[in-house]
Amino acid sequence: xxxxxxxxxxxxxxxxxxxxxxxxxxxxxxxxxxxxxxxxxxxxxxxxxxxxxxxxxxxxxxxxxxxxxxxxxxxxxxxxxxxxxxxxxxxxxxxxxxxxxxxxxxxxxxxxxxxxxxxxxxxxxxxxxxxxxxxxxxxxxxxxxxxxxxxxxxxxxxxxxxxxxxx
Amino acid sequence: xxxxxxxxxxxxxxxxxxxxxxxxxxxxxxxxxxxxxxxxxxxxxxxxxxxxxxxxxxxxxxxxxxxxxxxxxxxxxxxxxxxxxxxxxxxxxxxxxxxxxxxxxxxxxxxxxxxxxxxxxxxxxxxxxxxxxxxxxxxxxxxxxxxxxxxxxxxxxxxxxxxxxxxxxxxxxxxxxxxxxxxxxxxxxxxxxxxxxxxxxxxxxxxxxxxxxxxxxxxxxxxxxxxxxxxxxxxxxxxxxxxxxxxxxxxxxxxxxxxxxxxxxxxxxxxxxxxxxxxx
Numbered sequence: 001x002x003x004x005x006x007x008x009x010x011x012x013x014x015x016x017x018x019x020x021x022x023x024x025x026x027x028x029x030x031x032x033x034x035x036x037x038x039x040x041x042x043x044x045x046x047x048x049x050x051x052x053x054x055x056x057x058x059x060x061x062x063x064x065x066x067x068x069x070x071x072x073x074x075x076x077x078x079x080x081x082x083x084x085x086x087x088x089x090x091x092x093x094x095x096x097x098x099x100x101x102x103x104x105x106x107x108x109x110x111x112x113x114x115x116x117x118x119x120x121x122x123x124x125x126x127x128x129x130x131x132x133x134x135x136x137x138x139x140x141x142x143x144x145x146x147x148x149x150x151x152x153x154x155x156x157x158x159x160x161x162x163x164x165x166x167x
Numbered sequence: 168x169x170x171x172x173x174x175x176x177x178x179x180x181x182x183x184x185x186x187x188x189x190x191x192x193x194x195x196x197x198x199x200x201x202x203x204x205x206x207x208x209x210x211x212x213x214x215x216x217x218x219x220x221x222x223x224x225x226x227x228x229x230x231x232x233x234x235x236x237x238x239x240x241x242x243x244x245x246x247x248x249x250x251x252x253x254x255x256x257x258x259x260x261x262x263x264x265x266x267x268x269x270x271x272x273x274x275x276x277x278x279x280x281x282x283x284x285x286x287x288x289x290x291x292x293x294x295x296x297x298x299x300x301x302x303x304x305x306x307x308x309x310x311x312x313x314x315x316x317x318x319x320x321x322x323x324x325x326x327x328x329x330x331x332x333x334x335x336x337x338x339x340x341x342x343x344x345x346x347x348x349x350x351x352x353x354x355x356x357x358x359x360x361x362x363x364x365x366x367x368x369x370x371x372x373x374x375x376x377x378x379x380x381x382x383x384x385x386x387x388x389x390x391x392x393x394x395x396x397x398x399x400x401x402x403x404x405x406x407x408x409x410x411x412x413x414x415x416x417x418x419x420x421x422x423x424x425x426x427x428x429x430x431x432x433x434x435x436x437x438x439x440x441x442x443x444x445x446x447x
Contacts, residue, residue, distance in 0.1 A: 007272075011211075011215070011253065014212065015212060015215045015216050016219065018212075018216055018355070019216050019219040019220045020219055020223045023223060023227060048176075051180075055183070055345070059333070060208060063204055063205045063208040063209075064205075064208050064209060064212055067194055067195070068185075068191055068194055068195050068230050069190050069191065069193075069194040069205075070187040070188065070189075070190040070191035070194070071191055073187055073190075074183075074187040075186060077183070077187075115189075119188065119191070119192070119196045120191045120194075121192075121193055122194035140387055147271060
């Protein structure tokens with residue numbers, strides 16, 4: 001059931017990110033809800049689950065776009081995996097942890113996406129990349145205090161998958 | 168054991184990355200067609216996206232309306248002001264149009280009468296401030312050659328005569344005032360009589376001292392008779408609207424509707440000189 005809720009939440013995030021949040025874009029950059037979710041899932045569930053969830057969430061975005069399939073899948077898998085490395089090492093209930101994770105995670109995600117996009121033949125300008133990197137990192141990080149509490153409580157209540165400490 | 172697990176994890180990751188890169192490369196650029204997987208995802212998400220977009224758009228427009236309320240209010244006030252200005256402008260243009268028509272008629276009248284009178288046009292600049300007298304103030308005075316007792320007319324008929332003059336204005340006593348009786352005559356029978364205002368406040372004139380057997384009929388025009396020193400002969404004064412005997416039983420009187428509409432006087436003529444009396 002928890003996985004179904006997680007899947008539904010992902011779909012909701014994808015829908016919101018592609019619709020409502022477009023109206024709240026800053027300089028054309030939208031809040032990356034799915035990426036934030038991947039990082040949160042990684043923090044809560046560890047590398048293996050984080051990586052797997054990252055692949056699936058990323059592929060969902062890729063399939064929806066219908067082009068450059070794997071760009072989000074690979075990038076988010078890496079971020080979910082990396083975020084999962086925190087699990088069991090740092091206190092998840094401290095806001096600094098998700099703040100730092102999302103900040104670094106967004107930087108890494110965009111860096112990876114840029115490299116993979118370039119590898120796939122996507123023409124990206126460096127200026128555009130740095131602007132996106134900067135705005136999205138700040139935007140995503142600023143949204144963490146609003147979102148992490150909800151996500152953490154949902155996981156704590158057992159609505160979302162959560163790796164138990166020591167398991 | 169852990170080493171084997173680590174190796175298998177690395178292998179899975181490596182294969183996954185290789186597959187991902189391959190897929191990424193294959194699906195880059197323009198593709199002929201999308202796969203069922205993409206079409207399915209898009210088909211599932213599209214209705215959801217459409218719904219959220221609809222709600223977002225609708226609530227967005229409401230939100231925008233709230234945000235823009237002040238702006239809309241200011242714009243509304245501005246438009247109302249503009250509308251008021253335009254309405255005033257429209258009224259003014261209509262006024263000019265009517266004035267133009269009136270002036271055209273007056274010009275035509277002046278041209279028609281130029282063989283009879285030397286006319287000077289004047290504008291009504293004030294009306295009598297009280298109800299005891301019926302007088303007008305015109306914008307012509309002694310500087311324009313106006314003197315006391317000059318007769319004032321318009322294209323409809325007799326209005327009154329000048330009673331006082333300043334350098335740039337003059338007062339005109341109207342024929343509807345009790346103090347301004349006019350020597351008149353019936354146009355058809357040429358029968359003379361005195362035209363004066365009726366005392367009943369009806370706004371009508373009356374022609375008194377008509378002979379008992381006088382052939383006066385309703386609708387007949389009454390002109391100035393030229394008797395006396397003030398009014399030249401032949402100016403329309405009014406139309407007969409009723410006939411009744413006088414108390415003495417020897418004469419009768421006719422009620423007259425004035426030829427001129429005294430409520431709507433704006434431009435008039437002052438007869439400066441009579442060249443040739445009408446009907447002579």
